[in-house]
Amino acid sequence: MELTRILQILSAGLIIGGIYALIAVGLNLIYGTMRLLNIAHGELIMLGAYVTYWLYTLYGVSPLISMILVSAFSALIGLIVCWSIFLPIIKTSKSAAVLESNSLLIFFGLSVIFSNLASLLWTADIRGYSYMTKVFYILGVPLMHNRLLAFLVAVVVCILSYLLLQKTMLGKAIRALIQDREASQLVGINARFIYIFSFCLGFAMAGLAGCLLSMFYEITPFMGLPYTIVAFIVIVLGGLGNIFGSLMGGFLLGLLETIGVSLTSPGLRPILSYSIFILIILVRPKGIFGRGVY
Amino acid sequence: MKDMKMLEARNISKRFGGLMALEDVNISVAQGEIVGLIGANGAGKTTLFNVISGTYAPTSGRILFKGREITGMRPHEICRRGLVRTFQVVKPFRNMTVLRNVMAGKLFGKDRVKNLEYAREEALKILEFVGLAQKAHVLARGLGLADHKRLELARSLAADPELLLLDEALAGLTPTETVEAMEIVRKIHEKLQITILMVEHVMKAVTGLCSRIVVLHYGRKIAEGTPKEIAENPEVVEAYLGESIEA
């Protein structure tokens, strides 16, 4: 195989992997700290994409600026949802199992509400816009500016969130909470604040991912579910609660998919990625990187 | 018959990655004995229990129960042969009633009772025996610690053990509760004729109940003998006991 083609495959894998990582890290943050499986994650991506789309088409706001606006908007949704629904429920839940199942239901309700609200407000039409469609060559590999941008932003945000967890006091507190909820509360960590913080951060990352994706994929009210499924698979591959694992898992899945496809047929991609996923979980029932925080 | 070996663990080693949790441990329990297993935290007591009861397979070594090999068997198979354990951190079936917890032991233990009604009657008898009968219909999660420990005992008894492994059945109890619990253990041994191997931190209980004591230290057996011999063993005193035995 010629070199440019190999590079092409690798770059495609890395780009899609970077976006997977961004989506998965946001999801895992919420799972890790609160043990809540957010099945409305894809719907937040959808909302982020719509907000970017409308800001761009109606007011000409550049998606570069929207990245910040959308993140803030999603964080605000996170704040409202967390404060009005989840904090009271965490307080009153009788056991972890009840909490886990009830949160699943609530997120299910939210995802239904979000996607149908979007469809009601903006119709179910497919939407999209073109932004930064100039092509750029790196080592002979063509890349569209918007995808390169999305990749860079995703990676930077993932690394920043990783550094946040590693280097700051807040990050240490979050990691402590992920590792041992009770012990961390004993040493005086304000769990309530961290819940809200990680909830908002997770939501903001989903919104941001939506903003990035909207630059090159089509937008519909029901686009969320496939992203949720991918995010689930990535966080399980990397280990639940393991942020570093999600980052790696995202890239791993992205590369596996593109490399696998180039060796076989694109039609086999889903079979390939799901069978690899199933095999990995059967061999390592706690993900490749296991639980724990790096 | 008194000297028949109920349990024989020969040259047990267990390695977790680079950590040697048990190294060449030999331990045997004769029928009718109460043997105490002591050692500091991390000495490998619970690991030894896990290996004997089948939760972990040993890295090397053999385990014989009533002269038959049980090495590598799964926990339920070992239980059905009459070797039943309790857990240090109690593991009741929280959302089932106390009675159902004990019925589970009756249904799946050595007797493998098929009839639910019969199991219920038997379970009630056992609850009576450990003094938990009046709470038979309470959900297990509503019990206090002392009752949880009793329930743990009752559930294990329901499985009809010949050898009972008690993992810190007395830990965390108040002095009065400890005395009551010791009484139950004694009753189990004397009335039900069940052989007992117990891990215990409460030295009063160990010396009061056990005819023989084995001491583990960093995964190795460093001493074995009567309570008196152990108390006078300088190596043990240095490693672990020290002042607590005098107290």
Added chain:
Amino acid sequence: MAKRAALYGFLALILALLCLVPAFASDYVVSLFLDLLMWIALTESWIILSGYTGYISLGHSAFFGLGAYFMAMTWTHIPYALGVLSGGLVCLAFAFAIGFPFLRVRGPYFVILTLGLSEFTKYLFINLEIKLGGTVGRILMMTPGLETLYYSVLIVGTGATITAYFVKNSRFGIGLFSIKEEEDAANSLGINTSIYKWLAFGISAFFPGMVGAILALRRSYIDPYTVFSPAVSFQVIVMAFLGGFEDVEGALLGAVVLTLVSEALWAQYPYYYMIILGAIVIFIVKFMPLGVLHPIKQRLLKEPQ
């Protein structure tokens, strides 16, 4: 005892009424009940594994789709009843085949693993279809009438409910609940946890296979995207959770409440009903965290819990 007899009588009466539905109701009502019974069958069978052992499965759509495809492939070659039954048996066999390794995986990992399974089977069938038939999707001709399908689903739904009831109140059921509460302790207490989970998984897969087989004929057109849709699994979970997650009655009530409420809303507010439904789900969880049945039950039993 008298109370129990009254209850049995009541249930028999309901069953008899259900049998009579096609005789006096319009086709629309029959099809509504068919839908309802389908969800009952799916939810009741789901709780046999997930409600009783706590292994929450998103794999129901895999079994549903497998049953549907089995029927689509054998339709007109083998008799209807045999096709439905074998649809279930194929799923049972499939669940048994994958059960041991799958059920070693616990907690949320199991949830996602089963989601992966149902997606995997979906794409497997897409590729198989292309290899075998050249296209994706099949049309089924000369399908049985609404009444036949209705009675079939009635039988399967009743069967699933009765099975769920007897499993729960049996020695087997106590074993399953012990696994849910403390798997290690259950194992140490003599329960062969792997076999128990494995059996529950198989039984739980049997019914959606049959339902899928029947529903394939009702749709008369199937393709992998629609029959392996994860929506089936999600809806089953919502119903089971609403009902309180581990009760035969709860699953029944959850299925009935969600189906009827969504039907009532759906006919009235075609654009809003999903939003209202989502809000209702959140509302119920917020104010009845143990399911809709729980407060009623508490009131009836006056049991301090």
Added chain:
Amino acid sequence: MEKRKMSVLVVVILGVLTLGFFSMSAPQALAKDVMPVGFSMSLTGKYAPGAAGQMQAYQLWLDVVNQNGGIYVKKYGKKLPVKFVYYDDKSSADTAVRVYEKLITKDKVDVLLSPYGTSIHFAVAPLAERYKVPIVGSTAASVKLRDIKSRYFWFITSCVPDRQMKALVDLLKYLNIKNIAIIYAQELFPRENLQFLDPYVKKAGFNVVLKKDYPMGAKDLTTLLSEVKGKKPHAVIALCYPAGAFTITTQAQEVGLNPDFLFELVGPAVVVFGPKFGAATEGIATMGHWSPKGKWPGAKEFYDRYVAKFKRKPDYLNSVLSYTECQIVQQAIEAVGSFDREKLRNYIANHEFETINGPIKFAGLENTKTPSMILQWQKGELEIIWPKETATAKPLYPKPPWPK
């Protein structure tokens, strides 16, 4: 205690809702002064984006008819305004089947319109036969429709894969193309098209340099497209659905794949395609058999009204097919003069209809009157470029390079 009360309240509310639903009476059967027309629509779920164009076409027809005071029905001696009775089928075939059962047996509507999409058409078709109700299908295309063997169901589209692919290959021959690459989605319609494309291609003696499939929902086709580019085909035939068309159009620009002829099966006729890709649409061809410039009565008028009402263009496939369907139903009612199902059926089966898409006549289930056509984006409009008889513009060949 608060909580307990709350839960009881919830149960009561749910109960009332449910009861209210069941006690709801059927539509009033008083003097006949309105004509209920029923259908199921994918308002939510995965088909919702495509179904929007159909729903709007129905609404436009409703407006047009009711502005004239309704449809004249001889039996009642007056014009009856149309009232829609429709439900959301959540993009699920089960629900759609229930909707039609409800419309027929409970709501007792006078006439039925079709649902959205091939799979739901297939699920609903047996009902037409069972209840002997005529339904004119719109947004469905598959060779399998010929297997349905219903006397009460028809399909308008001429995008039936065998005919469509023949038209495509004829065009390719006309353009004198030699090397072609085929990429196709793993879905019913694209696969069916491939089935028929293959033999035509073989017969025409084209050189197929690449033929690969991709899964539905694939988000990254750059590797596939750069492989295609490496083979240097003259024509790229993408048998895709709208999502794939978006991805292919974007990523073909990215990898610099610019064949002389680019055909994307379904997608370029979707309303948002033009606004999204702007100048990049130039030269992209797709299937379809309508254009406002077509020499058919009412075509332009339909287009203008649609744009005026919805502030957007109609979907050249879904909206037009659905509107055509309404026209056929309307003409049948006017001719028969009642809602007698058997008479309506016979009329639809045996007569020719004048529509915004030209004359339509059914042979069996299929509309054989309308030829299969190829559309192409030219200067921001979709033009019919094939066959020559209905063409509104000449084919633009070779396709110009992507805009910088």
